[in-house]
Structures are given as C-alpha cells and as structure tokens.
Amino acid sequence: MQITLRIRRFNPEKDKKSYWGEYTLDKVDSTDRVLDLLHRVKWEQDGTLAFRRSCAHGVCGSDGMRINGVNRLACKMLVNKLGEGEHIKIQIEPMLGLRVIKDLIVDMEPFFEHYRQVMPYYVNDAPLPENGRERLQSPEDRERFDDTTKCILCACCTTSCPSFWANGVYVGPAAIVQAHRFIFDSRDQAADERLKILSEADGVWRCRTVFNCTNACPRDIEVTRAIGEVKMAIRQGAKRE
C-alpha cells in the first residue's frame, strides 16, 4: 500500500517555527511499524529527520510520539491499526507539553525531574536476614504492585494528560506510577514520605481522572487506577490495605 506521512518538523538551527513535512512511501506492508516508516523517510528521503528510537519492540521507551492525535510508541503501532485500503495518511507529531528540541525529539529533562521528586527507589534500612539470603515476600504481596513495575518511562501517559499540559509543575502520571510501585511493595519503608510528597499541591490531586494516561500506556498499565490507589492511601493516612 501507499502511505502519506505528515510529520511535524522543526530544526532549531534553521526554522523559526515548526511546519508539516509530507512524505509518500510506496510498497508499505500493512504489518510495518510506524517506526519502520520513519526509518524509510530518514534513510531514503531525508536524513535530517530526527527522532529517538532503540529497541524497536516496545520495551525501551524511546520512541513515544503523537500518532494520529494519540500518544503511542512508534515501534508498537502497526500500519494496519491506523487505517485500511490502498492509501492511508498518518500524522505524526512530538509529544505535547515538553519543549521540542528537533522534529520529534522533546526535552525529557522536566519529565525525569518529576520522576526523581517522588523517591523512585527502594528504601529498606532494616537489618538484612542473618542467613545472608533474600527478604521474604509472599506471592500475593508481590502481585500487589506488579502492574506498576511494567513502566518503561516513555512519557506517553504524562504527555497525554490535560492537567500536565495546563501546568507542567504537576508531577504527572508516570511519576505517580513509579511511586505506586514502591508504596505498595510490602518490603519498602518509605511509603509515608512518598505519600507526603504526592499529597502536596503539585501531586496526585491535580489528576482529574480523565483516563488519557491509561489509554496512552503502551504497557497496558492501569495508570488511572494506580493514581486512584495512591489518592486513597493518602486519604487513609498511608495505611496499606
């Protein structure tokens, strides 16, 4: 099939403002990834096109972007999910809410800054088991936070959130997901501190339960639910279920 890609372009060394570039690709397979199309544009037509990518199968989190108006990983979105027939158009833009550096590359620093704010690391200062072995955890306790361990920090959720667009100081869904992963880990000891951070003005209460984050997550994490659980934990004074 034939594809017309409309790509939002911006080169900081040349352009005063961004513009749409149009590229036509022939002999596209319906099972090609959007990333394959971007590579074909870059390799065959215009080497200046800039985007991030690495693993190409939805695990590294590099190639989050806005595809036909929704946040997706380019390597996990197949052409056949975007239309049928001999000719389709696909529109690609950088993620919203973060400064565009070049073409589809946005400044990830504010995103990682929010990540670092929520103590996204395991804290347990209790003495280690005397037998030199692992701390024990029941399969049920392990299951409790399984969903949020899947996060790959691609920023698809945070940059699809209207509250984040409206005010970039909001820590955003991804940071809350990271906090959730530790708050509900029975081995961790810093839940109270994280809940305190997230109960502040820039924390969970800016979430308006729009569900964009859940829809955007390429790892199928129930992001809105995780945020809801954190809200509940704050209300209950950090008492775990």
Add this chain to the structure above:
Amino acid sequence: MQTHEFEAIIVGGGGAGLMAALYASRQVKTAVISKLYPTRSHTGTAQGGIGAALGNLDEDHPEWHAFDTVKGGDYLTDQNAALVLAEEAVSAVIELEHLGLPFDRTPDGRISQRRFGGHTSNFGGQPVRRACHAADRTGHMILQTLYQQCIKNNVKFFDEYHVVDVIRVGDQVAGVIAVNLDSGELHIFHSKAVLFATGGWGRVWEITSNAHSLTGDGNSIVYRRGVPMQDMEFFQFHPTGIYRLGILITEGVRGEGGILLNDRGERFMERYAPKIKDLASRDVVSRAIHLEIQAGRGIKGKNYVYLDVTPETVNRYLAEAGETRRVTREDIESKLPDILDFCRTYLGVDPVKEPMPIQPTAHYGMGGIPTDLDGLVVLDEKNTPLSGLYAAGECACVSVHGANRLGTNSLTDLIVFGRRAGKHMAEYCKSAAVTPLPNNPAEEIEAELERIRTANGKTKPYQIRNEMQQIMMKHVSVFRTADGIQEAINVLHHLQDQYHHDLMIDDRGKRFNSDMFEAWELGSLLDLAEVTAVSALARQESRGAHSREDFSKRDDEKWLVHTLAYREADGSIRLAHNKPVDLSLAAKDEKFKPKERVY
C-alpha cells in the same frame, strides 16, 4: 571545548555500567556517560531470568552451574572465570533482591526459579530450575532497580552524550571524548580510569534481537586504539526470534514447557538432543532449526519453524514424559505476558491458541574486549594490562561464555563482573596518579566527525549497512564455509571503501544530528564485521556458535586457544592464536576436562 574532571568514567548505562557505577561512586568521583537515557539500555529487554544456584526449588550448587557454563561454552570458557561467575552469582542475585528487585516468589516467599537451556543438575543431568525471574521482564527489572539505586545514591549522569574516542597515553588511559547530542559540542572527560560497558553489536546482522543502538561503539573505539578483540568469531544466534523481525522470544517459553515443531508436526529436537531436547544449548538448537529448514521441513517449506506453548501441546508432552505437572492458559498469561504481547502485536498470533513462527536471530557476542577477572583490559596473551582501562558486560570478553553463552548467564555476567570491575576501578583510582591530557586529545575524532558531517559522495549509510547485514547473514551466521566467509570479507572491503570515500550525508547541522551518528556507528559495525569474518575464516574447526561446514569437528589439539585480533597501522587485521584457555578446574577434577558435548 569543555573539559570535565572525574576519577572514574563509565561509558554505558546498562546493567554492567550501572552496577559498576553503584560500587565505584561509593568511593571515588564517578560519572556515567550514555548515548541513551540509561533506562533505554538493552539490558531492559532481557526476558527469562538471571542464573544463580540458589537452590530454592531444586537442589543446586555453584559447581554445577560452573560445569554447565564450561560445557555450554564448548570448553573455550576460561574455567576460573566460570567458577567466579557461578559462585558470585548467588550473592549477586541476593544483592539485587536487597536493592528492591521484585523477583517472582515461591509459595514460601523466596525468589522463584525456572528451567533454562543447558542448565542441569549434577554435572549434565536433568534440567534444573536455576533462572531467577520476574515474569518475562527480568532484565527490565534489573535495569530499573539499578537505575533507581543510582538516583538514590546521586550518581552523576551525562545522558545522551555519545562517547566517540578514548584518550590513551602510552599504556595509560586518561579519559574519553564525547559529543553532547543536543548541542553537537565535543566534551573532554579527563579521568584516572575508564570502564566501557557499551553492550553488543548485533546490528552487524540482518535478523537480530538487538536494538538499533547496539553498534559496538566501545569495542571499535578501543580496537582503533590498539586493544585486541578476543574470540569475535563466536556470535550467538538465539534459536527463537520472531520470524522476519528477529524480536526475541525467551528460552523461558521452552522452560515453561514450550516445544519446537517442524512442518510435519515433529518435535525435531528429540533427534538432536535426546536427553534434554528443546532445552539444549542455543547453538545446538539454532543449528537444528537450520538443518530442518535445509531439509525442507520448515513451515510450508519456508525458513521458519514453530514454537508451540499452547496448553494442549505442552500438556500432551508433559503427559508423554510422565510428568504430573499441567499448565493452563492462565499460567502462560501470568508467566509470559510480554511474549504474548509481542506476538499479538507484531504477528496477530495468540500463543495460547496457536504456535509462534520463529527463526534464529543474531543475539549475543561471546567475544569482545579482553579483560581479566576484575574487568581490567588486557593487551595480549600474557594478560599485560592497559592501566586504568576496564570493560564489563557484553562488550567485554572475560571469557566466561567461551564459544557459546548459556541463557541467563548474560545477566549474571553483568552483575558479577560489573560489580568486580566497579570495585577494582575504585581501588585503582584511590592510588593512581592522574595522567596529564595530551595536547588536542580530540583532534583526530573531531576531524573524522567533520568528514562524515560534510560527506558529499553518492552512497547513503543505510545502503552500506543493509549490504553488510545481508552478506553477514548469508555467510557468517549459523553455518559457515571458507568460500562464503571470504566472499563476505571481499564485500566488506568494498563497503569500507565506500564508507571512507563515497559517503552521502543529508544533515549538515550540529544538533541531534542522528544522520551523522548513524554513519559514525556504521563505521564501528564495519570494523567489527570484518574482525568477526577474519577471525571466523582462520578458525578451522567447529566449536559452539562457530560452525564450519568444511571443518565440522571440534579440534582441541589445535584450537583450544583464544583468538586475538589486532588492528595494524594500515587498518589490516593481525591474528594471534597463542592465548591459552584456562583449564584450572579440569586440573583438579576430571569432569571439567574437554570432552564431546552431547545434550
């Protein structure tokens, strides 16, 4: 040009680099430089598990793990390294748990373990549950946990800085040169020690499980500065990559009971490895798949076979084997969620209902930058060190994987040898003096990058890369012959000529010039492809992942030695075959002596 001063520099933010960073940063001023955000590193794609003889579910011992590692490596493994790996694996996995890694748990709360190819009990007996796992995203959990702990410990990161050269002053290292990808500016990192942990170079081949960014930069950087490449002819083809895409399907699928089937519905591994069948070593299984396809027994006559993990098939074979265990659809869903997701997303195939089409995929370099057991880079068969230079993880060759790596041992390698290298590097930095920088250390690399950026020939980088990947896939993959390898070398020489004299680049800018960096990375790939092919041509035997149709037997008389490939001043390659394999376990125990390898 900005100059930064650190005591220890770590290049690469994957498992080995971050583990080393955690240790080094406790004692000396350390920075991690990575061309990606560290959480994008390829450690995160490792699936099935990390091998350690915890013995949580089956009796197990480090000596058994060491034996499997040596046998899996077809006896090219340095036995002292295998013992260190197996012994320290236990404390390494426990340490990861203490750092918060969410391993799956046994009913009594301990770390859960599963079976994996080539891991056996009692020196080559039955499959043993040794792979410690967190669903089928163990590597993701390791990468996340280590990165989180680095954040907790305020490790200094330079993200999206691309290291392009190492500063070598005689037999000392004085730092690295890197480009800030955003600004395009060169930076000098002046340090007492440098650790390369830059991962693999699977992008040399057409069908690969490797990320686009796995271009062997660290290897080619040090190779160009006089460090030999060891055992590069040994590159692992993982038997189960998704047909045409190469995306990895973990061996854990077979660990959970999955079966390989040919077009006749035959479980063909029964013929190639009667004892442990589908759980034989990866090289053995990849060859079996190739032979089935060659004999016309690929699915519909094409170049793939089926991997079947549907409960009906798994349970049928479990019953046949007299096992009481049965699996349900839910078991498969909970144990292999990512695998199901990959197949559903990319193939429209649902593995709990139908088999997955798979073919061998270029996966892992057993060879690399030669190091001692502390990650210190060595220059020759006498283990002469290059002071201050370290390597760990896939880019390094300890050599613990020999001629073929066992599944789960790559993650073990990252943690065990990343930790050792980090510790040793910190100790070194505490006593070593700073080597002064030479004048204009970035002069050469600046000129080379400028040549690429302004190149106005006729050949685009992707054309050269495609041709390299195709010829390497055709002639330097699972099976090899002298004629084929020679043809590949001839093509590579032509491509190198094009690369140096006829390159065409579109992007003349400075900022995020990925056109230029993809071309620079292609230069690394071409170096490593040539070293691989030349090393493969010279080794006239078949051992592990190196299978010569014209020399089909292993030849311990002549070839129980490591290969060292040096770059000469004129760019040609000089090979040395005088570095002995460590056989220290065999000296004490008959069981470790090289013998025929059957599974």
